[in-house]
Amino acid sequence: MTLEHFMDDAISPWMREEGPSSDIVMSSRIRLARNIASIPYPIIAEEEKLAEVRHFIEKEYANKSFNSYHNFEFIPIKELTAIEQRVLVEKHLISPNLAKHTNESAVIISENEQVSIMVNEEDHLRIQLYFPGLQLRHALEKAFEIDDWLEEKVNYAFDEKKGYLTTCPTNVGTGMRASVMMHLPALALTGQINRMMPAINQLGLVVRGIYGEGSEALGNIFQISNQITLGKSEQDIVGDLESVVKQLIDHERNARELIMKESTTALEDRIFRSYGVLAYSRIIESKEASSCISNVRLGIDLGIIKDTSRNILNELMILIQPGFLQHYANKTLTPGDRDVLRASLIRERLKLEN
Amino acid sequence: MECQECHKRPATLHFTQVINGKKSEISVCDVCAKEKGYVTYPEEAYSLHNLLSGLFNFDTSKIENPALHKMKDLQCPQCKMTFSQFKQVGKFGCATCYETFSDKLDPILRRVHAGNTKHFGKIPKRTGNDIQMKRQLYQFKSQLQQLIEQEEFEEAAKVRDQIKELEANIRNKEAGDQA
Ligand SMILES: [Zn+2]
Ligand SMILES: [Zn+2]
Numbered sequence: 001m002t003l004e005h006f007m008d009d010a011i012s013p014w015m016r017e018e019g020p021s022s023d024i025v026m027s028s029r030i031r032l033a034r035n036i037a038s039i040p041y042p043i044i045a046e047e048e049k050l051a052e053v054r055h056f057i058e059k060e061y062a063n064k065s066f067n068s069y070h071n072f073e074f075i076p077i078k079e080l081t082a083i084e085q086r087v088l089v090e091k092h093l094i095s096p097n098l099a100k101h102t103n104e105s106a107v108i109i110s111e112n113e114q115v116s117i118m119v120n121e122e123d124h125l126r127i128q129l130y131f132p133g134l135q136l137r138h139a140l141e142k143a144f145e146i147d148d149w150l151e152e153k154v155n156y157a158f159d160e161k162k163g164y165l166t167t168c169p170t171n172v173g174t175g176m177r178a179s180v181m182m183h184l185p186a187l188a189l190t191g192q193i194n195r196m197m198p199a200i201n202q203l204g205l206v207v208r209g210i211y212g213e214g215s216e217a218l219g220n221i222f223q224i225s226n227q228i229t230l231g232k233s234e235q236d237i238v239g240d241l242e243s244v245v246k247q248l249i250d251h252e253r254n255a256r257e258l259i260m261k262e263s264t265t266a267l268e269d270r271i272f273r274s275y276g277v278l279a280y281s282r283i284i285e286s287k288e289a290s291s292c293i294s295n296v297r298l299g300i301d302l303g304i305i306k307d308t309s310r311n312i313l314n315e316l317m318i319l320i321q322p323g324f325l326q327h328y329a330n331k332t333l334t335p336g337d338r339d340v341l342r343a344s345l346i347r348e349r350l351k352l353e354n
Numbered sequence: 355m356e357c358q359e360c361h362k363r364p365a366t367l368h369f370t371q372v373i374n375g376k377k378s379e380i381s382v383c384d385v386c387a388k389e390k391g392y393v394t395y396p397e398e399a400y401s402l403h404n405l406l407s408g409l410f411n412f413d414t415s416k417i418e419n420p421a422l423h424k425m426k427d428l429q430c431p432q433c434k435m436t437f438s439q440f441k442q443v444g445k446f447g448c449a450t451c452y453e454t455f456s457d458k459l460d461p462i463l464r465r466v467h468a469g470n471t472k473h474f475g476k477i478p479k480r481t482g483n484d485i486q487m488k489r490q491l492y493q494f495k496s497q498l499q500q501l502i503e504q505e506e507f508e509e510a511a512k513v514r515d516q517i518k519e520l521e522a523n524i525r526n527k528e529a530g531d532q533a
Binding site: 151 | 432433435443444445446447448449452459462463466467468469470471472473474475476477478479480481482485488
């Protein structure tokens, strides 16, 4: 059983590699929703039908390797503790929705945590691939390979006119959601991101904060993804998304340069204060921690903070989440206890850097 | 000009749709524009729940219509989901639901997917061979049309040969499938 390694490291192995535009784009993700033609969808199917799906995937794909993805680990969700489920959600290896209907749901995850396939989520199968930096086209290519690998043994629910027949009408057609996770501190600081959102929405793309609730984007981390899945090819959808992401990268770089030029001292002050808070505080809430982590990462990107790795943003953002903290403590913690442990883990992590 | 959806009322709104890179024009009346989802309201567009319930609200007027009354009782033979259940949850129960509710789907899809109702993306590699060939045929045919319009007859002849070959392949395959 290798479940431990999914749980113990906040950072997935693939995150250690740097991808294109890694200073701004944290990761690219492709998700494909697929269903089995002859079986009712999870929202309505009887348990034994869903058990069939689960057993089939376990029998055919558990411990298999495919291309550069090795030893797919099959994990039935009901065998995980509530805290373990939460850790997988925080690492984005499963969706919160999968953890909700636990009985027949499962996930298979490749050793490097780059590929995860959720079983009996809203759809029978949800294939998900992550790549570091901006690599949407490459991710799509690899996602199609995994898709074909599954299709060798599964008859997909597919219709010539409507495409892949998903549970929700918002996914029908390609069944694809492509998304990019971006760190946009300068656009957030200058308020530009809010002004850009309506224009981005008009292009059929959605921008939202990935941590935090509502319009709040903790850690200035935003997710941009396609809204439309029907009427356009996957390549076109990905192309449109990529061109908007590239524009956002340019705007973010310009905004960073401008702040650097116009208010160097104020920016340095902000970054070093944040570093101080992370390095010395004894109690810290996730909101404050996220904002400090974002400032420190900006400091690293701008060369103001040296000898600290960029990965700190990815890693600390996961490390400070409630599930991960409780897994680390190996018990349930009150919010107050979590704030203390959070401060101590962040201090430890920063010490490792120097 | 009459509305291209209901063919009853005069068309008052004209839309240009770009589907798979091809432009097409459609003219509809304002009633159909709303009901069939040609117009979307920005504030609704990104809240799925509102979107779906808003969408189905348009349908309530139709249920009064006795000719359409039996639509309410549509039930999927495979998973037993009824159309009213589908309206409530906004999700399909199985692949067959798409067929069962097909008459009511395009307006919904059009509103969710910015005017689109037809898939142009990936086709399953193992099972989708026939569809792949048919799609290729369709592409050749529109290419042929274009070449003829541009009076490039030499090129057109080549494409016509490709069409013949592909059609023969499709016929052979169909014969094979039946045997
Ligand atoms: Zn009309
Ligand atoms: Zn059904």
